[in-house]
Amino acid sequence: MTTTPAMTDKRSTEPRATRRWRRRLGRLLVAAALIGVLVFDRSPLAIVAVLFVLVVPFEKLFPRHPGQRVRRPDVGTDMAYAIGQPALAVAGIAVAVMVGIASLAWVPGLAIRPLVAMIPGGIKPFVGIALFDLAIYWVHRWSHEVPVLWRFHSIHHSTEHLDWVSGFRSHPFDGAIVAPPFVFLLAAGFTAEFSGLLAVIQIVTGIFLHANVRWRLRPLHRVVITPEFHHWHHANETSAINTNYSVFLPLWDLLFGSYHMPSDRRPQRYGVDEPIPDGIVAQLAHPLRGIGNPFRVVRHPVRSARGGWRFTRRLVRDIGRSTFRSRQAVVTRF
Numbered sequence: 001m002t003t004t005p006a007m008t009d010k011r012s013t014e015p016r017a018t019r020r021w022r023r024r025l026g027r028l029l030v031a032a033a034l035i036g037v038l039v040f041d042r043s044p045l046a047i048v049a050v051l052f053v054l055v056v057p058f059e060k061l062f063p064r065h066p067g068q069r070v071r072r073p074d075v076g077t078d079m080a081y082a083i084g085q086p087a088l089a090v091a092g093i094a095v096a097v098m099v100g101i102a103s104l105a106w107v108p109g110l111a112i113r114p115l116v117a118m119i120p121g122g123i124k125p126f127v128g129i130a131l132f133d134l135a136i137y138w139v140h141r142w143s144h145e146v147p148v149l150w151r152f153h154s155i156h157h158s159t160e161h162l163d164w165v166s167g168f169r170s171h172p173f174d175g176a177i178v179a180p181p182f183v184f185l186l187a188a189g190f191t192a193e194f195s196g197l198l199a200v201i202q203i204v205t206g207i208f209l210h211a212n213v214r215w216r217l218r219p220l221h222r223v224v225i226t227p228e229f230h231h232w233h234h235a236n237e238t239s240a241i242n243t244n245y246s247v248f249l250p251l252w253d254l255l256f257g258s259y260h261m262p263s264d265r266r267p268q269r270y271g272v273d274e275p276i277p278d279g280i281v282a283q284l285a286h287p288l289r290g291i292g293n294p295f296r297v298v299r300h301p302v303r304s305a306r307g308g309w310r311f312t313r314r315l316v317r318d319i320g321r322s323t324f325r326s327r328q329a330v331v332t333r334f
Contacts, residue, residue: 048082048165055164055211064214064231064266065161072161080280082168092172100179105135109187116189128190129248132198135181137252138323140245143177145322148315151287153177158283160271162234167210171287178202202247210234221261222250232260235267257326 056070081088100106119127143153152174159166178199185195209230217226225248233244243260246252253259277286296304 043086045083048079051164051207055208059163059212062213062215064212064227065268068161068163068212070163072163074159074161074278075165077278077280077283078159078165078169081170082165084280085168088172089175092175095173096176096179096182099176100183103180103183105180105184106187109184109189113187113189124190125194128185128194129198131188132181132185132195132202133246133248134252135184136178136202136247137245137256139177139180140247141242141256141258142319142322143174144242144245145325146315146318148311148318149177154272154274154276155283155287157234157270157272158276159234160269161212162210162231162270163212164207164210167207169283171284173287206230206247216266222254224248225250228266229261231267231270232262234270236269236271236273237267240267 059070116124116127143149152171155171156169156174159169182195182199185198186192205225209225209227211227213227215226216228220226221229225246229244229246229250232240235241239262240260243258244250244253245258250259277283
């Protein structure tokens with residue numbers, strides 16, 4: 001088909017006027033939703049304000065990328081994610097419960113429960129941290145190397161600028177990756193308060209790891225996670241893709257061959273090469289494309305069961321490939 005000046009760019013076949021109208025409508029819906037969130041809960045706005053005051057001065061005094069402005073491209077999208085967290089969390093928690101149960105992470109947890117009961121009280125929290133980190137290492141790795149999981153996690157990696165607010169950009173269903181480690185610790189005998197605290201710490205520290213600060217902190221590179229470590233995780237460079245999965249201890253990347261910390265250069269380019277739409281509404285819908293009507297199982301239970309079985313087999317196969325790939329294997333994005 002021959003395009004005319006009235007047609008859109010390479011990413012769409014809709015007329016420009018239609019696309020412009022859709023964007024404006026989407027912005028109005030987002031604005032209305034955010035206002036609704038703030039009417040009932042103003043804590044997200046307070047959190048954003050506190051983070052701005054605490055982190056932005058350091059980004060200005062010690063910038064990793066000096067030319068990056070506070071009002072950089074797509075900052076509005078990331079702010080929308082930050083302020084909309086309470087509403088997004090409702091959907092995320094519902095999916096997390098289902099993922100936690102369906103993941104069967106409670107099976108190995110129950111298996112090691114007698115051993116955990118034998119650990120002295122003073123050592124037990126450190127063992128819990130290590131086990132949580134090991135579990136979340138693997139679910140994080142699978143979210144990159146298993147195609148169906150990457151569809152959701154790619155939203156978080158789509159930001160091309162890392163700073164104080166970019167860490168909030170995340171699909172609520174992608175947040176469900178914390179559920180298997182949480183269920184694993186519960187089944188192993190750790191308290192819900194301890195397991196929940198680790199999940200919260202992981203989320204909070206993740207926000208600070210995205211900051212646009214130039215601190216390299218070399219002595220800590222193989223001890224704990226640093227901004228340098230996580231910036232390489234987000235780097236859109238061939239050698240850095242699908243590396244640095246740990247959230248607390250680099251130990252797991254060192255053990256399983258995914259550690260990447262060059263000493264002679266620093267990450268410069270972020271984001272993903274695949275097309276991700278702009279704006280929070282389009283990004284939330286993007287991973288769900290092609291899924292179809294979830295209620296079709298009512299009308300076609302047998303066909304849906306067959307499709308579910310094929311999906312499960314494919315998912316298990318892809319998880320196995322990621323888990324048992326050689327240390328030298330280079331995994332590219334989809």
